[in-house]
Amino acid sequence: MNANRWIPALGLLAFLTLVAMVWPHVRPMLEPRGGETVYVVLKTTGPQMEFWQIVRAGLQAAALEYDVEPVIVGPQWEKDVDHQIEILAEVIERNPRGILLAASDFNRLVPLAEQAAARGITIVTLDSALNSDVPVSFVATDNVSAGMKAGREIQRLVPTHRPVALVSHIEGVATAIEREEGVRTALANRDPRLILGTFYSQNEPDIAYAIVLELVERYPDLGGIVAMNESSTVGAGRALRDLGIADRVHLVGFDNSREEIEFLQQGIVKALVVQRPFNMGYLGIRTLVQAIRRQPVDPVIHTDAVLVRRDDMFTEENQKLLFPIVQGRYAEQSSFAE
Amino acid sequence: MKAVAAGTRRRRIQTTIALAFGAIVLGTAILMGILSYSFTEEAVQRTSRDYTEQLVTQVQTNIDSYITHMQNIAEVVQLNEQVQAYLSGSVDDLSPQQRAQVRARITSFLNTISRTRDDISLILIVGNGGEVLTHDEAIALNPAASITDQRWYRAARAQSGRPAVSPSHVQNIVAGEFRWVITLSRTINNPDTGVEYGVMLVDLNFSVINELVSRIGLGKRGYLFIVDPEGRIVYHPRQELIYSNLEREHIDLVLQHAGGSFEVGDTRGVRIYSVSVSPNTGWRIVGVNYAAEMVRNRDTIARYYVFGTLLCVVLALVMSVIVSHRLSRPILRLRSSMQAVERGDFDIAVDVSSQNEIGDLARDFTIMVAQIKELMRRNADEQEQKRKSELMALQNQITPHFLYNTLDSVIWMAEGKQHANVVKTISALARMLRLSVSRGSELISIQDEIDHARNYLTIQKIRYRDKLDFSIEVDGEIMRLRTPKVILQPLVENAIYHGIKNKESGGRVTVTGSLHDGEVLLRVQDDGVGMSAERHDEVPVSAVGVLTRIAAPPRRGRVGLRNVHERIQLYFGPKYGLSFESEQGAGTSVTVRLPVVEANGDDDER
Known part of the structure; x- marks a missing residue:
């Protein structure tokens, strides 16, 4: 009978034990929603690549806005596909809800991506597509439209009777294909014989340099060159500078490295098609978050590119695109000579 | 019928206690919840608003101190006799060596000033004739940039004698440099006649302000931005998004406010804008807070309250079941004893040990039954005796x-x-x-x-x-x-x-x-x-x-x-x-x- 006196105490004890047991499960429900961790696997996290640093700034801005915790990983060097595969495998092991992936290779990351999707991980690709149906969305610069912008500028600068040449980076790479498509669309009303074909620099400025030297030699009345990425533009620009024929041969390039900007200001490059990496990063996270939160997303999300000429380099909008980073207080900025 | 009625009554004890416990706990919790909820909401909003306004004012004061510093530099330079002499053309008669000496002295003077603070990236003077003086001999001008086309140059010329402050921009006047700066420019005038001799600029490294402002977080998502009196962005953490129309900023509304706070609601939710206007530059420093964040804190609190209340109610129900069980069990025992008595069994001992009123009741009942039993025994005895007496009386009669x-x-x-x-x-x-x-x-x-x-x-x-x-x-x-x-x-x-x-x-x-x-x-x-x-x-x-x-x-x-x-x-x-x-x-x-x-x-x- 005396044991009865302990029943309320025992009941209370049992109740508290129960509460303690369910507490870890209940707590997340009480805490504010969001704040989930998403992984971003970039082509590189090295500080030397300005483009990817701006992408990261966009990622961070969107992460703040959409209340997620981004973990940004990637190999030190941009072309290290093996390392990126390793990193992606590690990320998948952590079973995040979503991965934003800038694939270094169109095919080699596909098995891992499919494995991740099988685990219910949402994948959105960024900048470079993947040869798979698994990603729910692809966020990238609209390279066709960017190519068209470059093509139209050439069209404006170069009389139709003079030949033009296309210097691209690597044959078969998505950006090369799409930009070329855009350029050729813009040049559609030209005599096909005056479009001197597409030459590949293999991402080496020196090869681009050599290509331009040879072109100028073979076609003395060459009127324009579209260089379809940074290294091609730099190589072509150096060649025109050294030959002193920038007035005669109009160069329209891509991207915004320091050297390209110098060339633009000196008139060696007539216009640069500049991407919006900040927006790309921002939209990448936004799309991933929307997909994770089961909101409808477009399968392809394009960020536009902007054509910048010498005379509008320093407009409010364009200077932020061309010079995206405000360097730190003591950063050495005066020299960027290669 | 009787058993059913007893049954419902028994349940009613438990239900009554459970309801009472639950109602008390629920009522208290809800009351407390509402009170602290509203207090919290109000306090959080007020605190947040006050904090943001203070912060914005502080940032504005900080930035103004930089601008004031630049103004002082410009003032010192403009009043410098050598600068005045050099620009006014009074040194034109001197020999090239002597002129070079004057230039060197001015450069050294500018250099000394620029070194007083390491956030001044450039001091430049350009005369009416196009001659340029900077704080460092090594600085080469960008041949591709025409000084007179520069916005700061035209701004200074446009408001003769008064300093003009540019929004943040890339300074391209120096060869090989594309530095983000804020430029203060003014004409250099003859202090007596007011005749313009040239234009000077002082560049403040924008990273100073960028770091100052970007490090300030307002809540989790809130931010700070700066616009100049024309509504151009001096600093905005999402400048790129605004330029590409991915995001809109309510700059027009900000320009209508000369201080204080106002609320804006759009697709990104309700935000509270706190504005502070710099008297020096006319810049507006704006702090943006997301109301939803305050609400989220509030909602978190609310959810905790609801959960706590639920726990308390469950606890109250459990406790009431136990308590009512403990109360009703002896009552049921007593009742079964009573039923036994009803059936005529007086040899019962009520098995209730409770040390409370029910226990007393049970003991009294036990005593009462014993009394009845005794009385009945006595009654039977008396009947027996009466019967015997009568028999005897009849026998004796x-x-x-x-x-x-x-x-x-x-x-x-x-x-x-x-x-x-x-x-x-x-x-x-x-x-x-x-x-x-x-x-x-x-x-x-x-x-x-x-x-x-x-x-x-x-x-x-x-x-x-x-x-x-x-x-x-x-x-x-x-x-x-x-x-x-x-x-x-x-x-x-x-x-x-x-x-x-x-x-x-x-x-x-x-x-x-x-x-x-x-x-x-x-x-x-x-x-x-x-x-x-x-x-x-x-x-x-x-x-x-x-x-x-x-x-x-x-x-x-x-x-x-x-x-x-x-x-x-x-x-x-x-x-x-x-x-x-x-x-x-x-x-x-x-x-x-x-x-x-x-x-x-x-x-x-x-």
Whole structure:
């Protein structure tokens, strides 16, 4: 009978034990929603690549806005596909809800991506597509439209009777294909014989340099060159500078490295098609978050590119695109000579 | 029906307690919740707004101090005599070496000023003739950039003598440099005539302001931005998004406010803008807070409250079930005990150990049942005793001895041919026998009892001839009242055998009856020999304390009187019974005290 006196105490004890047991499960429900961790696997996290640093700034801005915790990983060097595969495998092991992936290779990351999707991980690709149906969305610069912008500028600068040449980076790479498509669309009303074909620099400025030297030699009345990425533009620009024929041969390039900007200001490059990496990063996270939160997303999300000429380099909008980073207080900025 | 009703009542105890507990907990929690919820919301909003306004003002003061510094530099440079002299053309007559010396001195002067703070990235003077002086000989100008086309140059020219502050921009005037700066530019005028000699600029590294502002977070998502009086962005963390129309900023609204806070709601939710305007530059420093963040804190608090309340309610329900179980179980035990008693089982012990009112109730109930049991036992005893007494009374009433004597007398009278007496005797005896044989109810009317005594006396009178005389005087009003049977006859018998029989001259027995003070008093009085004092002790006086002198009758008679006395007390309680008054040689008077008992229909029919 005396044991009865302990029943309320025992009941209370049992109740508290129960509460303690369910507490870890209940707590997340009480805490504010969001704040989930998403992984971003970039082509590189090295500080030397300005483009990817701006992408990261966009990622961070969107992460703040959409209340997620981004973990940004990637190999030190941009072309290290093996390392990126390793990193992606590690990320998948952590079973995040979503991965934003800038694939270094169109095919080699596909098995891992499919494995991740099988685990219910949402994948959105960024900048470079993947040869798979698994990603729910692809966020990238609209390279066709960017190519068209470059093509139209050439069209404006170069009389139709003079030949033009296309210097691209690597044959078969998505950006090369799409930009070329855009350029050729813009040049559609030209005599096909005056479009001197597409030459590949293999991402080496020196090869681009050599290509331009040879072109100028073979076609003395060459009127324009579209260089379809940074290294091609730099190589072509150096060649025109050294030959002193920038007035005669109009160069329209891509991207915004320091050297390209110098060339633009000196008139060696007539216009640069500049991407919006900040927006790309921002939209990448936004799309991933929307997909994770089961909101409808477009399968392809394009960020536009902007054509910048010498005379509008320093407009409010364009200077932020061309010079995206405000360097730190003591950063050495005066020299960027290669 | 009864069981169901009991069942619902039992559940109702538990439900009542549970409801009461739950209601109290729920009510308290909700009240507390609402109170602290509203207080929290208000406090959070106010604190946040105040904090943001302070912060924005502080940032504005900080930025102004930089601008003021630049203004001071410009002022010092503009008033410098060498600068004035060089720009005014008064050195044109000097030799190239001397002019180079002046240039070197100005450069050194500018250099000294620029070194006072490391956030000044460029001090540049450009004369009307296009000659340029900077703070560092090594600085080469960008050949591709035309100074006079620069925005800062035109701004300075446009407001002669007053400094113009640019928004953040990329300075491209220096070869090989694309530095984000804020440029303060002004014309250099003759202090006396106001004639413009040229334009100067001071560049502040924008990273100073960028770092200052970008490090300030307002909540999780809130941010700070700066616009100039024309609405151009000086700093915005999402400048790129705004330029590409991915995001809109309410710059137009900000320009309408010269301070304080206002609320804006759009697709990104409700935000609170706090504005501080720099008097120096007209820049607006704007802090943006997301109302949803405050709401989120509030919602978190609310969810915790709801969960806590739920826990408390569940706890209250559990506790109430336990408590009500503990309360109702002894009640149920008590009830089953009561049901046992109802069925006639008085040998129960209520198994309730609770040290509370229910325990007391159970103990009282146990005691009560024991009392009832005792009373019932006593009642049974009394019934038994009554039955025995009556039997004895009946046995004593007409003894064989009395029968023999009476019959002897009859024979004797028959021989003497006294037919009338024979008839009288035999009929009296017959009536006596009839009454004693009739085993009706225990209480009979006083009329019958008197008749019985009368018959007895009639027989005895015939037997004792002239030695015995009797009279019966009973009030008519008491005749219908009730009395135990056979109470007078033993008294009369006692009066005859112990009072009159031993008196030579014979005696008289008087039976009276009357109502006195709500009691019936029957008295049998004789004028016989009375009782001696020493025999008083033999009289059973246990319950009768009023007697003065009591004479104990001899053995047989004594049994008869005692029997009568006990029977009356068994029926009516200790207040009633017999009382004696006796005096040696004067006679004895025995009084029967009875309560008034009315006849009911049943008895009348018998």
